[in-house]
Amino acid sequence: MAEKVKIFVNGAFVDSKTTEFLPVENPATREILAEVPLTTLSEIDEAIHLANVAFSTWKEVATPERARLFLKYQHILKERQKEIAEVLSKENGKNFADAMGDVWRGIEVVEHACNISTLMMGETVENVARGVDTYSYIQPLGICAGITPFNFPAMIPLWMFPVAIACGNAFILKPSEQTPMTSNKLAELFVEAGFPKGLLNVIHGSKDQVNHILNHPEIKAISFVGSVPVAEHVYRTGTQNLKRVQAFGGAKNHMVVMPDANKQQVINNLVGASCGAAGQRCMAISVAVLVGEAQNWADEIKTALSNIQPGIWNDDKAAYGPLINQNSKNKVLRLIKSAYTQGADVLLDGSDCVVEGYENGYFVGPTLFNNVTAEMDIYKEEIFGPALLLMKANSLDEAIEIINNNPYGNGTSIFTSSGAAARK
Numbered sequence: 001m002a003e004k005v006k007i008f009v010n011g012a013f014v015d016s017k018t019t020e021f022l023p024v025e026n027p028a029t030r031e032i033l034a035e036v037p038l039t040t041l042s043e044i045d046e047a048i049h050l051a052n053v054a055f056s057t058w059k060e061v062a063t064p065e066r067a068r069l070f071l072k073y074q075h076i077l078k079e080r081q082k083e084i085a086e087v088l089s090k091e092n093g094k095n096f097a098d099a100m101g102d103v104w105r106g107i108e109v110v111e112h113a114c115n116i117s118t119l120m121m122g123e124t125v126e127n128v129a130r131g132v133d134t135y136s137y138i139q140p141l142g143i144c145a146g147i148t149p150f151n152f153p154a155m156i157p158l159w160m161f162p163v164a165i166a167c168g169n170a171f172i173l174k175p176s177e178q179t180p181m182t183s184n185k186l187a188e189l190f191v192e193a194g195f196p197k198g199l200l201n202v203i204h205g206s207k208d209q210v211n212h213i214l215n216h217p218e219i220k221a222i223s224f225v226g227s228v229p230v231a232e233h234v235y236r237t238g239t240q241n242l243k244r245v246q247a248f249g250g251a252k253n254h255m256v257v258m259p260d261a262n263k264q265q266v267i268n269n270l271v272g273a274s275c276g277a278a279g280q281r282c283m284a285i286s287v288a289v290l291v292g293e294a295q296n297w298a299d300e301i302k303t304a305l306s307n308i309q310p311g312i313w314n315d316d317k318a319a320y321g322p323l324i325n326q327n328s329k330n331k332v333l334r335l336i337k338s339a340y341t342q343g344a345d346v347l348l349d350g351s352d353c354v355v356e357g358y359e360n361g362y363f364v365g366p367t368l369f370n371n372v373t374a375e376m377d378i379y380k381e382e383i384f385g386p387a388l389l390l391m392k393a394n395s396l397d398e399a400i401e402i403i404n405n406n407p408y409g410n411g412t413s414i415f416t417s418s419g420a421a422a423r424k
């Protein structure tokens, strides 16, 4: 029988009393690694109650004392980075180098949290009206919650709870049900760092657990990262309940390629940025807008992409891993099919990719579309797979207009050598 993932409440790992579980799959093999509980709502209430008890004393702890614990935590995370990355790779599928990077980005946020004394400085304004000075303090709110996606199982939880707790809050983390074990590992090391019990709680589950958090009066602030529809739901419900909410959704990131750019650098960067982590990054480059002469580089981009292949997490030759599950793979395959009927040139089609020895894995090969237009589904939807779209523009202004008309946000990069001479 597969191991049952524990919940982490009031400083202890315990079995949830629920009878409902979801499987946690290794996406390269479909082996069931563990079963994740759909934590009961009364267990969440109890966790929130105990977090409130912890908050009542933690908020009085001096900021340098809080920072000291985070210094210890970041030290432990660094020492145990490989151990965390291995847990992460197995449940998420990303290769070990990517998993190490995932953990490292999180550690950097913990380092940031170590500066909490200066980060919490307030402001004063003298003589704002005759004889009136104003000042502000930054104070903790109480219990904050984090709801996180599968694709960065270490970095994204670490974006959230270290800063919230360093500020004097307590925290309820609801990680993705597809990658719950990395969060438990982060919690285990949190205990080792010596934090008081009840400050960090990890409750597992899915939609119902999230909705309970959104409606719970004791949760004061929510940080969400995930897909657009869920981000909208979390934002709407949370703010309706007068909570502070930040909700980060999906993305479609563009790279503008100017004809004076260094071609090899462009191609190398496009390969990693489009297919790295199987394209399951919110900052993946999914669209390259080739300006002018750069439109002739499609064949060389194709050659470079066809030279990489997916594989399992500890295969050094593999450029990236599998998609997270069957639904994700179905979505990518559906979008590839739509590209044929909607008139894109499919230069590479990774639909039939098979990794020897891992025939059941959710692998998709590198995929490349040329002559993509804004009306196509591959452009309108977030693919979240190892796929790159090539579009054409006659000028930088035209490229920028294409990007500004895309409803998704996140990042854009412009590859050009203009200005390079001035930097020498």
Ligand code: NAD
Pocket (backbone or CB within 6 Å): 147, 148, 149, 150, 151, 152, 174, 175, 176, 177, 205, 206, 207, 208, 210, 211, 225, 226, 227, 228, 230, 231, 233, 248, 249, 250, 251, 281, 282, 382, 384, 410
């Ligand atoms: P997801 O929206 O399916 O799940 C995110 C979280 O929401 C999970 O904890 C999940 O349990 C919960 N959830 C799912 N459905 C829900 C529902 N109906 N009601 C309430 N809660 C629900 O996202 P995912 O597939 O895990 O992650 C991939 C998505 O995250 C992509 O769209 C990606 O672009 C986005 N993402 C964005 C950023 C960013 O910084 N903008 C970073 C990473 C990932």
